[in-house]
Amino acid sequence: MDHVVRTRNLTKRFGRRTALDGLDLDVPPGEVLGYLGPNGAGKTTTIRLLAGLIRPTAGSAVVFGFDAADQYDALQRRIGYLPGDFVAYPDLTGTQYLDYFAHLYGGVERSRIDLLAKRFDLDLGVRIGTLSRGNRQKVGIVQAFMHDPDLLILDEPTTGLDPLMQREFRELLRETRDAGRTVFLSSHVLSEVDAVADRVAILRAGRLVTVQSVQALRATARRRLDLTFAGAPPVDRMRAVPGVQELSVDGHTAHLVISGSTAGLLRAAAPYEVTNVLSHEADLETVFLDYYNG
Numbered sequence: 647m648d649h650v651v652r653t654r655n656l657t658k659r660f661g662r663r664t665a666l667d668g669l670d671l672d673v674p675p676g677e678v679l680g681y682l683g684p685n686g687a688g689k690t691t692t693i694r695l696l697a698g699l700i701r702p703t704a705g706s707a708v709v710f711g712f713d714a715a716d717q718y719d720a721l722q723r724r725i726g727y728l729p730g731d732f733v734a735y736p737d738l739t740g741t742q743y744l745d746y747f748a749h750l751y752g753g754v755e756r757s758r759i760d761l762l763a764k765r766f767d768l769d770l771g772v773r774i775g776t777l778s779r780g781n782r783q784k785v786g787i788v789q790a791f792m793h794d795p796d797l798l799i800l801d802e803p804t805t806g807l808d809p810l811m812q813r814e815f816r817e818l819l820r821e822t823r824d825a826g827r828t829v830f831l832s833s834h835v836l837s838e839v840d841a842v843a844d845r846v847a848i849l850r851a852g853r854l855v856t857v858q859s860v861q862a863l864r865a866t867a868r869r870r871l872d873l874t875f876a877g878a879p880p881v882d883r884m885r886a887v888p889g890v891q892e893l894s895v896d897g898h899t900a901h902l903v904i905s906g907s908t909a910g911l912l913r914a915a916a917p918y919e920v921t922n923v924l925s926h927e928a929d930l931e932t933v934f935l936d937y938y939n940g
């Protein structure tokens with residue numbers, strides 16, 4: 647199978663509001679796809695469609711070759727789903743709740759549940775209703791990962807987790823990826839998926855804006871450079887280079903921002919004696935926000 651998830655013209659309308667508009671997206675096996683977009687973009691709607699919880703108005707979502715809406719029974723065991731607003735049964739303890747799902751999944755090793763709980767410092771003996779928001783989220787994480795599913799569908803999984811637990815979760819994601827599982831991960835912050843995602847899809851107002859590898863996204867990123875010359879910086883020559891912006895001079899040092907390749911700039915500077923070059927980290931967040939805002 648060359649894809650785990652395949653959507654074609656996947657569309658969902660709520661009344662007159664179009665939450666998702668003609669999504670065509672393929673996720674190959676073993677890929678971690680970051681699914682990004684601002685509030686109301688349609689991320690949760692897409693995820694609920696993939697998890698078979700709602701039916702499309704038009705188009706289709708196919709997961710492991712099965713229709714997500716019509717053949718969910720065939721998929722349940724192979725999918726781990728973490729909803730964005732994780733609400734569990736408040737009167738059950740973590741153990742009771744997870745046992746119920748373990749049963750639905752056709753059995754899960756007790757040791758795996760305990761290991762996950764320990765990792766996230768989660769007390770499973772407590773009633774879910776009395777847990778803090780972050781700790782409730784952890785119950786959801788254990789539920790999504792405990793049966794070691796082939797596909798994880800995660801809707802803003804780190805919501806409510808403290809920084810230490812966010813790091814633990816990223817580690818779990820890396821292990822999941824290294825084990826060859828496929829991950830569909832929604833977020834509205836790029837930095838959260840940057841470290842684990844192979845590709846990033848950006849959604850805005852229900853439409854797919856771009857799907858790119860993280861590397862490709864980086865290549866179009868703007869980069870801040872400081873070039874120091876033995877003499878006066880060749881300001882006019884540098885300003886003429888395509889992509890150079892925000893050029894300013896401070897003594898022998900030129901500060902500038904360049905988008906895309908730096909090759910042209912280095913050629914323009916080469917005839918002059920350059921004594922120092924300082925390159926700052928590519929500003930991925932800026933590229934991302936450009937897509938966000940259109």
Ligand SMILES: Nc1ncnc2c1ncn2[C@@H]1O[C@H](COP(=O)(O)OP(=O)(O)OP(=O)(O)O)[C@@H](O)[C@H]1O
Nearest residue numbers: 660663665683684685686687688689690691692834
């Ligand atoms: N059950 C529903 N009934 C009516 N409108 C809905 C429903 N679910 C979603 N919508 C609308 O569809 C659009 C997309 O919502 P969705 O929850 O998918 O966005 P999102 O990308 O997950 O946003 P967020 O980042 O805030 O979680 C929104 O305009 C929302 O109001």
Ligand SMILES: [Mg+2]
Nearest residue numbers: 689690691730
């Ligand atoms: Mg959402």
